[in-house]
Each structure stands twice: as C-alpha cells, then as structure tokens.
Amino acid sequence: ALATPVRDQTLKKGTHSAIWNTKAVSNGTYEAELSAMGRGGNEGLETVPIKISRDTSAPKITNVNTSGDYSTEKANITYTINESADVTVEIKNSKGKVVGILSERQFNKGSQSATWNFKNMSNGIFTVKISAKDESDNRETISTKISIRKTTGIVTANELSIKESRNASSETIGNLYKDQAVTILAQQDEWYKVKKGSKFGYVSKKHIKK
Known part of the structure; x- marks a missing residue:
C-alpha cells in the first residue's frame, strides 16, 4: 500500500x-x-x-518585446503567459547585478506588461529576466537583452543655461559650460531635453554638438 x-x-x-x-x-x-x-x-x-x-507543464512565456523611450527614460516590457502564474521581472546589468525588480506578484494568463525606469542607469546592455511559476510549482524563465543608448552632446557655448521649459524666459535650473558632456533625451523644436546629473530641463539646440 x-x-x-x-x-x-x-x-x-x-x-x-x-x-x-x-x-x-x-x-x-x-x-x-x-x-x-x-x-x-x-x-x-x-x-x-x-x-x-x-499539471507538469511549465508556463509558456511568449511575445516578449522591449522598447525604450528616452524622453521619459522608461522602457516598456511586454510578454504573454498561457496560464495564471506568479511572475517576477528583473533587470540585470552587464555584470549580472540586479538593478531593478519590476514585478513580483500573480498575473492572469494573457498579455502583460512592466515598466522600467532607467533614469539612473548608464549606457549599456541590460538583461530582462522573466520568471513564471504556476500553482503546481512548474517554472519557466526566459531572458532578453535591452540596450540603453542615451545620446550625448557637447556644449559649444562658454556658458549655457538649462531652462525649466522650452522658453528662453523660463526659470534657469542649472548651467552648463563649454566642452561639458550632457545627455540628450529628446529633440523638441529648437530645444533639446537634457539631463545633467539629477537635473532635467531644456537647452537651445544650437549650442549643443552631437
């Protein structure tokens, strides 16, 4: 027996x-x-x-897609699971260190998404790791790469004000100086949205050389 x-x-x-x-x-x-x-x-x-x-079949993770938006400094990660599962989405840098955990909870089957804020990340290749575990403890893990390539510009003016908005008369929130490097997030009309340290603002496009 x-x-x-x-x-x-x-x-x-x-x-x-x-x-x-x-x-x-x-x-x-x-x-x-x-x-x-x-x-x-x-x-x-x-x-x-x-x-x-x-149930001895692991969840299937399909339709994985990653896309980054430098104007918001956020990446959207989408995927599909074929059954309800506990899902964890992790971001690892090139050294294998976890630099972000986007979700750790149960999701229903179907299309899902997660958002990664890469505001404080440097340029490089990152790994997105998605793990799903069903009620029978069957687990599936897949990984994909996402590239962060923020555009860098060099200041050509002796001194360049970072403006709060795309208006020369708006408040100055910081200054840049000749030959300084600055991260360009987006081009909007004759302005670049830039990041310098922890500051975000706008500078005149004509004073930045890519």
Whole structure:
C-alpha cells in the first residue's frame, strides 16, 4: 500500500472523508480500498479508482518585446503567459547585478506588461529576466537583452543655461559650460531635453554638438 489515510477507526454511520497526500506519487490511476466491519462481524469491501493527473507543464512565456523611450527614460516590457502564474521581472546589468525588480506578484494568463525606469542607469546592455511559476510549482524563465543608448552632446557655448521649459524666459535650473558632456533625451523644436546629473530641463539646440 502506498498510504493508509484511515486505519482502524470507529465511525458512526453517515458520510465520511479521508485525505491522501498525492504530492510524492506520479500521474496515473490508483485504487483506493475501503473496508468496514459492522458490530455483527459482517465485512464490506469496496475499491474505487483514483486518477492523478497533475499539471507538469511549465508556463509558456511568449511575445516578449522591449522598447525604450528616452524622453521619459522608461522602457516598456511586454510578454504573454498561457496560464495564471506568479511572475517576477528583473533587470540585470552587464555584470549580472540586479538593478531593478519590476514585478513580483500573480498575473492572469494573457498579455502583460512592466515598466522600467532607467533614469539612473548608464549606457549599456541590460538583461530582462522573466520568471513564471504556476500553482503546481512548474517554472519557466526566459531572458532578453535591452540596450540603453542615451545620446550625448557637447556644449559649444562658454556658458549655457538649462531652462525649466522650452522658453528662453523660463526659470534657469542649472548651467552648463563649454566642452561639458550632457545627455540628450529628446529633440523638441529648437530645444533639446537634457539631463545633467539629477537635473532635467531644456537647452537651445544650437549650442549643443552631437
């Protein structure tokens, strides 16, 4: 016998139940044998088939796509899972260090997405690792690469003001100086949206050389 969930118990007439932990057995059909003896010594015997059909297939992660938007400094990561699962999305740098965890929770099957804010990241190749685990502890993990290539410009003016908005009369939030490097996030009309250190603002396009 693989297991004896109930042994030599005295039970009153009526409906009863027994629990068999099937975690250690393989898929297949098994027989449960039920025997009972009444007070008069009469014995009843019955066998019942039990079919174990446990999910052994790992979740499938497909349609993985990554896209970055330098104007917002955010990347969108989309993917599809074929069953409900606990999903973790991690970002690792070129040295294998985790620099971002985008989600760690259960998702329903279907198309999903996660957003990575790469504001504080330097240029480089990063790895997006997506792991999904279903209710039967089957796990699937896939990885894909995402490239961060922020455009760098060099200041040509002796001094260049970083403006709060695309207006020469708007508030100055910082200054750049000749031959300084600056990260260009986007071009909007005659202005570049730039990042210098932790500051974001706008500078006149004519004073920046790519």
